[in-house]
Amino acid sequence: MELTTTAAIAHKITKAQHAEGTLQLRDSTLPPSNSLDRLIDEIHAAYKKRAGKSHGAFEPDEQNYPTAANLREHFQQQAADFVVTSHALMQTLLVKANQENLATGGSVLMAHVTNGESQWFIVTILTDKVSAAIDDNLNLVDSVHLDLTSMRFAGRVDITRWLDGEERYVSFLQGASRDVSDYFQRFLGCTHPKTIRKETIRLVEAVRNAVNRLEATDEQRETARLQIYQYLDACVKNGVLLSIDSLCNRAWPDNPDALREPLTDPDSGISDGFVPHKTALRGLVRFEGKGPHWQVKFEREAVTEGNIKLDADSKEITIKNVPDDLIASFQLDFPEP
Known part of the structure; x- marks a missing residue:
């Protein structure tokens, strides 16, 4: 514009x-x-x-x-x-x-x-x-x-x-x-906004969008996400202020501007220089949701390793390699006919 x-x-x-x-x-x-x-x-x-x-x-x-x-x-x-x-x-x-x-x-x-x-x-x-x-x-x-x-x-x-x-x-x-x-x-x-949790949630959403826009393979994007999470998690553990420059240089060293451009755009509203909220960071590596009588939570690796698959059209999630103790507990209350 x-x-x-x-x-x-x-x-x-x-x-x-x-x-x-x-x-x-x-x-x-x-x-x-x-x-x-x-x-x-x-x-x-x-x-x-x-x-x-x-x-x-x-x-x-x-x-x-x-x-x-x-x-x-x-x-x-x-x-x-x-x-x-x-x-x-x-x-x-x-x-x-x-x-x-x-x-x-x-x-x-x-x-x-x-x-x-x-x-x-x-x-x-x-x-x-x-x-x-x-x-x-x-x-x-x-x-x-x-x-x-x-x-x-x-x-x-x-x-x-x-x-x-x-x-x-x-x-x-x-x-x-x-x-x-x-x-x-x-x-x-x-x-400044007083809720660091809200700032971190905003950061996580922006990072996910920025990584998804990278011209790269799925594997390369997963590596970038992992690098970003490890960097932000280290900021939390060590009480270090987030640096967008450091984040981009670590996650996408060959072309950090590809990440930096969307994250530094004033319209993104991403603040620099704060210690992220630990729990809110989990949005980078975890999916979770719940319905009226159920709740599900899983890490990204469960998807990348093929143990969980989503069918968006049918709104169904398939879970593979279910542990024996969960199977036994389920069958105890819901035995097969």
Whole structure:
């Protein structure tokens, strides 16, 4: 789906570590241009690919976390235009940055983007990069440009999901140093979902879908599933935070991007950097279900080894190699005629 930029604006926050910051604010939106469209597309593409994202919702405390109130005034109440809204957001960003001694500044781009039926608010902090270029006179000159490869802070609010009352609609990059990047989370006013079990169930579902989409043999996909489960189980046992990058590199080392792309897409809602819930992980290696008077539970190996087979059309499961003690117990109460 092609992105359409409805409004965009650029500001600057100047701040050195252990010092108070200052703002340089633009008083009008950026004019439409191919350069702007290209930049928004590149930011969106870079953001989608980056691992280390977290997902959540706005803090209910809008006095200390006013970003939700500012965005509501523009997108829902239409009481403030995009420029005024961006200025209010920059004031919040400055306050939160000044609360973090190690935080530094950069160029801040804010944009209202539509993607089909969805509306997004995108914000990112970028730094300049100096490189070399050849000018029209064939001279070597310095060329200054925004460095998207080292994008440290970026966030996206799905305005459509938010106003529709959905549970998760804010995503943001956690950054290399959580101590420094936490101020950006506080600027967004985003709170993490409190139920790790739900996060793990969401992760398991996304992983299963991603593995099923791999261009591979059934055996290769089973190996990938096993590697993923072993990695996540080790995270649980050792109290290690999940890393999507590490997961993809281990499970599909020849082409980790094939797994990374669906798992890092902001629309997937998969958070990075939490310790998975042990019981919820079993969805990767176990099937279970129940009816009015029965319950069944079995591991994936029972299917791959041919001991259990499902006929979806007849809704029947066939079980082979039933143990003798179960047969004896069954026949005791239900003897054959």
